[in-house]
Amino acid sequence: MPADTTVSTTRVGLLGCGDIAARRTLPALLRVPGAELAAVAARDPDRAAAFGARFDAPAAASYEELLARTDIDAVYLCLPTLLHARWAEKALRAGKHVLVEKPLAASGADAERLFRLAGERGLVLLENFMFLHHGTQRQVAALLMSGALGEIRAVSAAFTIPPRPAGNQRLDPRLGGGALLDNGVYPLRAALRFLGTGLTVAGASLRDSREHGVDLSGAALLTAPGGAVAQIRFGMEHHYRSWYEIQGSQGTLSVDHVYTTAPGHAPVIRLGEGTEQREITVPAEDHFEAVWRFFAAAVRGEETVRPGLRLLSAESVAQAGLLDTVRDAAVRVPV
Template identity: 35%
Template sequence: MGPDPLRLGLLSTARINGSILAAAAAGRRAAVVAVASRDLARAEAYAAAHGIPRAHGSYEALLEDTEVDAVYVPLPNRLHHEWTMRALEAGKHVLVEKPYSRRPVDVDEAFGEADRRGLVLMEAFMYRHHPQTGIVAEFVASGAIGEPRLLKADFSFSLDNPEDIRAKPELDGGSLMDVGCYCVSGLRLIGGEPREATGEQLLGPTGIDMSFRGALRFADGVVGLLHCSFESARTQELEVVGEDGRLRVEAPWRPDWGGAVLVTRGDEVTTIDVPEADSFVCALENFADAIAGISPPLLGRADALGQARAIDALYRAAGTGGPVSL
């Protein structure tokens, strides 16, 4: 018999909750026991629709719920830090949606608080937990395509709703924050921590970056190009060009959408087998295991800090039009 399921509370009725509810049901390592909304009726309707035992009419009330061990924070980006801090101060472990924050100081403060209280805090980059991601990173690190020279990452789609949280500057919307953060994560996974950032943003009517193009420079002259957009056909891609070959991941950020991992050496193209898995189930299991002391969290302070520093540098570079050192 394994450990008791983690008792998880959802801080809001966000759309992305659907994936966590499905993962909790499929994985059996966590049980969603409570949901909160700014509106009690909305929380109650949501709880009834999803078979969640308790509904709270404020986020504060959920944090006071003594039968909640851990909180999932799927709030708009700008609210991640405030509610993570409040959850930690209430003694809850926290799984917080990506990107945690574009401000490195927030990351330091939150992980410092989690460490002081002996709580687990994890940024929810679900794709990092999928076996495909580990296989790709290990394949490149093994030298199978030689030393990496050029990295390319893209995540784009068409955002049609101007009322979406992603379109609002006051909520830290923007394409780099929403989808570009995956590109930053993937480039850092292969290249390490970047030394310099350059960037260009195309602003929309609300003031957020509708598209962002940038470059991160890593050690040994490795360059990572990134593109993300809210005004493009749905695209996800990660490519590593090495001295001896090329690796292309067709579905790097949402492996569940389907796609191959292709290796090209000369005229020969082969595929790498990847086991099927649900990124959300894997992430929730790792979060629960970290809390139970069974295994360390895959993503901790160093990764969240690297993310925030790179995103901050890219935005600063786009603002000044010149390179920014990290």
């Protein structure tokens, strides 16, 4: 008999009809075999109905109604930052796997509690850092494993964006606004990926907006147990920058446009080894689709993704704890 090539389908419910869901995440979901959109919910019923019509999915009357549905295996949380932990917990307690926009939690204690709950219930909890699932990361990991850079000595990383318009939720402290939680988590996550989860904060600085009550930009210096360091910068009052660099004892590599890579963009890894310089072009891909493929495989319990899921979970917990420490250690400059 021929092998059974059918793939079970992960039925996903959307909580929160945010802009990123409409533009990138849901269109990507619809292109991925083994995953489908089963229902949507929003605080505004009219917005939920519009999303449902656009993506051919029924609209639930409330978040609670969606979580109570028995035809949903998993939920995708696209809510304001300070609601992530609360609704991730509700979804896990309802027996749903969870893909949640970054950051999962604003505190280390919340992240540890949520991953412990997911483990106790045998559920997948994944924080949505798309760049970690792009082919760029696989290529960089292969270069590091090959010893191309020697011993890693330093990581530098930055994610900065131009000022946000008035009324943007990134400027609202009640919704978890601020540059650290919005874009600072990206270079922080890069540092964790390349230097490990044992990082400590040696120093930090935050520029606080008197007008909005959130941090507009900042920087942090992190140290690894072996003495390697990471310098990260973030902000939303800058020229756009999305970049990291890894410097080793024998070489250096860097990548631009790395955190929000457009699906048609072929990233270039710039690698210096001794006096030699070369460029490695990575094939273009949609990292939103890559996240959905990984998440659906994890929900199905595929063994091939288990090591990656364990690493991602450990990084998410460490990241949330470092956010606490950065805030505590920061020199704050009111502007």
